[in-house]
Amino acid sequence: AVVVLRLGHRPGRDDRMTTHVALTARALGADRAVLVGDASQAGATVTDITDRFGGPFDVTVTDAYRPLLRDWEGTVVHLTMYGEPVESVTPAIRERHRTEPLLLIVGAGKVDFEVYDRADWNVGVTNQPHSEVAALAVFLDRLFEGRELDREWADADRRVIPQETGKRVEELDE
Numbered sequence: 690a691v692v693v694l695r696l697g698h699r700p701g702r703d704d705r706m707t708t709h710v711a712l713t714a715r716a717l718g719a720d721r722a723v724l725v726g727d728a729s730q731a732g733a734t735v736t737d738i739t740d741r742f743g744g745p746f747d748v749t750v751t752d753a754y755r756p757l758l759r760d761w762e763g764t765v766v767h768l769t770m771y772g773e774p775v776e777s778v779t780p781a782i783r784e785r786h787r788t789e790p791l792l793l794i795v796g797a798g799k800v801d802f803e804v805y806d807r808a809d810w811n812v813g814v815t816n817q818p819h820s821e822v823a824a825l826a827v828f829l830d831r832l833f834e835g836r837e838l839d840r841e842w843a844d845a846d847r848r849v850i851p852q853e854t855g856k857r858v859e860e861l862d863e
């Protein structure tokens with residue numbers, strides 16, 4: 690399993706970004722997102738999308754990330770511009786992920802040093818500053834080697850039929 694832990698949600702300012710972190714996690718193969726802080730609006734949006742477009746995907750909003758970090762039995766990867774290059778370390782992370790669940794941490798503002806310290810890998814998607822959504826997308830695609838792009842969604846009530854032009858959505862029976 691891959692669980693995405695989103696740290697440092699600033700209410701108002703980060704609502705869209707936190708929503709996009711969780712939607713990207715869902716669309717690109719993670720199993721669960723844990724949103725830390727007052728992120729109930731983002732949580733509700735993602736639950737609604739999962740209800741309509743399918744799952745499985747779980748989203749949890751919590752006040753404290755330290756218990757999860759402390760008790761996590763598996764690999765911890767932290768995405769940061771200060772980390773080691775994604776292209777060098779992902780093969781080793783993928784190998785470890787064959788047998789262990791993966792906690793994948795992204796920040797918003799400044800991330801506490803204890804996260805850098807606790808991580809098995811601090812990973813940079815380039816060492817340039819950009820976005821947690823972009824970093825998450827590139828990392829998941831590298832981890833899954835593109836297989837996440839082709840998957841079945843369970844319990845969806847609608848499905849988009851790809852079109853060269855225009856929009857086509859099929860309503861599915863329960």
Ligand code: SAM
Nearest residue numbers: 768769770795796800813814817819820821824
């Ligand atoms: N200035 C903040 C700091 O020093 O921690 C980072 C803010 S950045 C807008 C928000 C998050 O995006 C970071 O916590 C990290 O997870 C992710 N991020 C930004 N650039 C990244 C990069 N080049 N590689 C990996 N993750 C990145």
